[in-house]
Each structure stands twice: as structure tokens, then as C-alpha cells.
Amino acid sequence: MIDLVTEKYHIDAVPVILGGDFNNGPNSEIYHYMQEEFGNDNVSLRSAFDIYKQFNNESRIIQSQDYGPEYEPGHTTVTSRRCWTIDYIWYDSNTTTVKSLLKIPEEEELRNENINWYEGKDIQEDLQKTGIPNSVWGSDHVPIVAIFELK
Numbered sequence: 001m002i003d004l005v006t007e008k009y010h011i012d013a014v015p016v017i018l019g020g021d022f023n024n025g026p027n028s029e030i031y032h033y034m035q036e037e038f039g040n041d042n043v044s045l046r047s048a049f050d051i052y053k054q055f056n057n058e059s060r061i062i063q064s065q066d067y068g069p070e071y072e073p074g075h076t077t078v079t080s081r082r083c084w085t086i087d088y089i090w091y092d093s094n095t096t097t098v099k100s101l102l103k104i105p106e107e108e109e110l111r112n113e114n115i116n117w118y119e120g121k122d123i124q125e126d127l128q129k130t131g132i133p134n135s136v137w138g139s140d141h142v143p144i145v146a147i148f149e150l151k
Contacts (some may be wrong), residue, residue, distance in 0.1 A: 001069045003040055008033050010142070012107065013042050013092070013094060013095050014041060014092075015091075015092055015094070015095040015096050015150055016039065016043055016045070016090075016091065016092040016095070016096075017089065017090070017091045017092075017096065017148065018045075018089075018090045018091075019087075019088065019089040019090065019117050019144070020087070020088070020143060021086060021087050022034070022086055022087070022088055022096045023086050024086060025084050025086065026047075026050075026069035026070070026072040026085055027069055027086055029045075030070060031088075032115070034047075034088070034090055035047070035071075038090070039092070040093065043092045043094065044092060044093050044094050045090045045091065045092060045093070046067065046090070046091060046093045047069075047072065047089065047090055047127045048086065048088075048089040048090070048091055048098050048101065048144075048146035048148075049070065049071075049072050049073055049089065049101060049144065049146070050067045050068055050071050050072055050084075051066075051067045051071055051098065051101075052071055052072055052073045052101060052104070053070075053071040053072075053073070054066055055101050056068070071145070072085045073085055073104045075105065075107055075110075075142075076141055076142055076144055077140050077141045077142070078107055078110040078111060078132055078140075078142075079131040079132065079140055080130065081131075083107055083131075086141075087141055087142075087144050088144075089144060089146050091146070091148060094151075095150060095151055096149070096150055096151065097148065097151060098146055098147070098148060099147045099148060099149045100146070100147040101144075101145070101146050101147075102143065102144060102145035104142055104144070105137075105142060110131065110132050110134075110137060110142065111130050111131055112130075112136075113130040113134040113135065113136075121144055
């Protein structure tokens with residue numbers, strides 16, 4: 001698609017932003033593929049949230065130039081079975097920069113539910129956790145939002 005657009009409109013670079021539920025963590029082969037192999041010679045994809053742990057949501061300042069899978073948020077989904085990051089917004093770092101990120105709620109906030117779904121069931125103790133969706137959060141994924149600026 002990228003090659004088709006650049007060829008048809010005779011331009012060198014097309015801003016690319018691609019988001020979704022990739023069902024894989026930051027250390028997975030899918031993450032590596034998106035970061036290293038997706039696109040073409042003119043596209044260099046990065047995850048918008050690969051600076052999340054460096055980003056100060058109050059001051060809107062990136063505290064360090066470090067980035068990578070280890071700086072992804074701790075979770076984008078929190079269920080009774082797991083708490084991990086599987087949702088991403090990929091962008092072309094050659095044509096776009098991240099200006100702001102939506103703060104992701106803490107795990108404790110997402111698990112804060114007064115209903116014990118496991119009560120009366122024979123469920124092992126380490127799986128007796130609440131998560132999302134619940135009465136506050138309507139999906140098993142938290143919303144991720146990034147604001148970009150074109151270069």
C-alpha cells in the first residue's frame with residue numbers, strides 16, 4: 001500500500017499510522033517484525049508508546065530520549081488471567097513525531113470492582129482477580145491514544 005501511494009502521487013514518503021490489538025507483548029516476534037521489517041525502505045515504524053515510561057503526562061515532557069520495548073506501558077489489557085501490553089499505535093518516525101500520550105490507568109484502578117465473580121466457584125487463589133471489562137471499563141482493553149505531529 002505504501003509503495004502504491006508513493007508511486008501514484010510521486011512523493012517520497014507517506015505518513016503511516018497503524019493501530020490495533022496485536023495480541024503479542026513487546027518482546028514478541030510480531031513486535032520485532034513491526035519495528036524492524038514492516039513497510040519499505042522509506043518507512044521506519046515505532047510504537048507510539050515505546051516512550052511511555054519516559055513520558056510525564058502532567059508536564060507533557062519526554063524525560064529521556066531512550067525508547068524501546070522496555071519502555072512500553074505495563075498493560076493495555078487487565079483480565080482475571082493476565083495483565084500485559086498487546087495494543088499498539090505504530091507510526092513512521094521518519095515523517096511523524098509523538099507529541100502526547102493518553103495516560104493509562106494503573107492496574108489497581110482497573111481491578112477495582114466490588115463484585116467477586118469467583119465467589120462460590122472452585123478457582124485457584126492466584127486466579128481470583130477481577131479485571132476488565134467491569135462496571136466502569138466496558139472493554140477488556142484500555143483506550144490508547146497518541147497525538148502526532150507531522151514533520
